[in-house]
Amino acid sequence: MQEEQKLETYHPNYIKKNIKIIIVSSIIIILLISYLIVFSAGSNFPTGTIYDLKSGQTLSIVSNNFYKFNIVKSKLLFKSFVYIFSFGKADVKEGDYSLYKKQGVITLAWRVTHGVLNIVPIRITIPEGLNSFEIADILSNNFPSFNINIFLNLVKTQKLEGYLFPDTYFIMPNMKESEIIKMMTNNYYEKIIEVSEAIKKFGKSESDVVKMASIIEEEGRTMETRQIIAGILWKRLSIKMALQVDASFKYINGKITENLTADDLKIDSPYNSYANRGLPPTAISNPGLEAIKATITPTKTPYFYFLTDKDGNMHYAVSFEEHVANKQKYLR
Numbered sequence: 001m002q003e004e005q006k007l008e009t010y011h012p013n014y015i016k017k018n019i020k021i022i023i024v025s026s027i028i029i030i031l032l033i034s035y036l037i038v039f040s041a042g043s044n045f046p047t048g049t050i051y052d053l054k055s056g057q058t059l060s061i062v063s064n065n066f067y068k069f070n071i072v073k074s075k076l077l078f079k080s081f082v083y084i085f086s087f088g089k090a091d092v093k094e095g096d097y098s099l100y101k102k103q104g105v106i107t108l109a110w111r112v113t114h115g116v117l118n119i120v121p122i123r124i125t126i127p128e129g130l131n132s133f134e135i136a137d138i139l140s141n142n143f144p145s146f147n148i149n150i151f152l153n154l155v156k157t158q159k160l161e162g163y164l165f166p167d168t169y170f171i172m173p174n175m176k177e178s179e180i181i182k183m184m185t186n187n188y189y190e191k192i193i194e195v196s197e198a199i200k201k202f203g204k205s206e207s208d209v210v211k212m213a214s215i216i217e218e219e220g221r222t223m224e225t226r227q228i229i230a231g232i233l234w235k236r237l238s239i240k241m242a243l244q245v246d247a248s249f250k251y252i253n254g255k256i257t258e259n260l261t262a263d264d265l266k267i268d269s270p271y272n273s274y275a276n277r278g279l280p281p282t283a284i285s286n287p288g289l290e291a292i293k294a295t296i297t298p299t300k301t302p303y304f305y306f307l308t309d310k311d312g313n314m315h316y317a318v319s320f321e322e323h324v325a326n327k328q329k330y331l332r
Helices: 002-009 012-039 059-068 075-085 105-114 132-142 148-157 177-202 206-219 223-238 247-252 289-295 320-330
Strands: 049-053 095-099 122-125 168-171 305-308 314-317
Touching: 049 059, 059 075, 075 105, 122 132, 132 148, 148 177, 168 177, 177 206, 177 289, 206 223, 206 247, 206 289, 223 289, 223 305, 223 314, 305 320, 314 320
Parallel strands: none
Antiparallel strands: 049 095, 122 168, 305 314
16 A cells, blocks of 8 residues: 555656646745735835826826835836726826825726725814914824925914814815815804804903913813913903913923923013013914803902912912912922
């Protein structure tokens, strides 16, 4: 029996069968390696970006750009598949193509010949109390093509700080900075309708309410504390006393209370609430609706001063001497 098995292993048909298996296996391995090397996406594929295929761009321009930006590893293969998918017309469709994940040359060739943009909205949450610089950072981290300077310049020139309403948005990756700003400000104007009559009855301009709310959003955390702070700050304004709020420095130099120095309090800036009386030129953050409501429903108290201790508890004082005592007791 053993001799028959030995003879079988040397039989021509057996040898031929094994050779076929080896050849087929080798071909499969070669094809897989070839696909990984040539057909698959490269390690430097610009994931998360948008390619703007403009009207008038030829297949040669697109293939050169795709190769230059590491979108494809072979211009020749990309062109060849475009020819195949467009039936020899070398036709590419204009549009903003989302490179949301790594894709091989075959998939990319199919997309540009059929106009498959794959643009899908991204869910972005903007928390209450962020200023435009912080919002720009969030957007920049999520959209590689987002231009921080354009965004901030538009906010500054149009004086829109305070009107970029904090909310959850679904933003298309190819949206322009101006379009994102319009989306956020339109949301503000929709939401403010709820309290517009209350603002009129309160007797302050909407602009002043938003400026004050941007401060209160930063200084207080609950409706109760915000209403008390609102009462204190509106009272300071009425007697032409400086607001003296630490939150304004986050807008000036990014510092919060714990990091402020005596020199910071002397900074020459219209937003320095220690050196200037009145409200700042613009809001210092983008408040939510609750902060706006607290601003127009202030609580009357005898207090003129307030501070937050390291545990987040509020402490109030009528006189400056009492306020200094609170500082020494709760902040040291």
